Amino acid sequence: MKSVLDSNRPIYIQIKETIEEDILNGRLLPDEQIPSNSQLVSHYNINPVTVLKGINLLVDEGIIYKKRGLGMYVSPDAPxxxxxxxxxxxxxxxxxxxxxxxxxxxxxxxxxxxxxxxxxxxxxxx
The missing domain is CATH 1.10.287 (Helix Hairpins)
Known part of the structure; x- marks a missing residue:
């Protein structure tokens, strides 16, 4: 995860891009759990709705998927x-x-x- 977000760009887009970069760079592997919403909220000190908006974009694109009760995971074909x-x-x-x-x-x-x-x-x- 990036340590700091850019204040000049929408934060939810940066959350999405950070996860995408982690997948492309092999820091997040297929079927591996991504950081939880609460971890992202805490790490970046941002609103949970903002995190959810970025995560939902990734779900809509088929980059990540939800395991009910367990969290969000990298799709097998995401890379x-x-x-x-x-x-x-x-x-x-x-x-x-x-x-x-x-x-x-x-x-x-x-x-x-x-x-x-x-x-x-x-x-x-x-």
């Missing part, structure tokens, strides 16, 4: 669902704008690959 959604968003938000800018600048596909390889390795592009 794959999240990777697919984030991959699509990454393509639309990063790759398409990158190519739209690179083409008019005259970069070849090979040059773009080299720049990405360099950035991946943490090297500076001079």
């Amino acid at each position: 794959e669902k999240l990777k697919k959604r984030f991959s699509q968003a990454f393509f639309q938000e990063q790759i398409e704008p990158l190519t739209a800018l690179a083409k008019p600048l005259g970069f070849s596909l090979q040059e773009i690959h080299e720049m990405i390889d360099s950035a991946w390795k943490g090297e500076k592009n001079d």
Whole structure:
């Protein structure tokens, strides 16, 4: 769990995103229980309705499910669902704008690959 939430964004969205990040990063595994509503309320010192709103979004998306009387658990296919959604968003938000800018600048596909390889390795592009 994140230690602090951003005051400039809806808290329920940040609760949802925190759980999604924990699933994607393997901190929460399929069929593993997520932190309880009361744990999230206590940890972030927020209203229980706010937590419930974020949790319900995850339930609606099939990312988590409820075991009656036991709590909320990560759906078996949650990592794959999240990777697919984030991959699509990454393509639309990063790759398409990158190519739209690179083409008019005259970069070849090979040059773009080299720049990405360099950035991946943490090297500076001079």
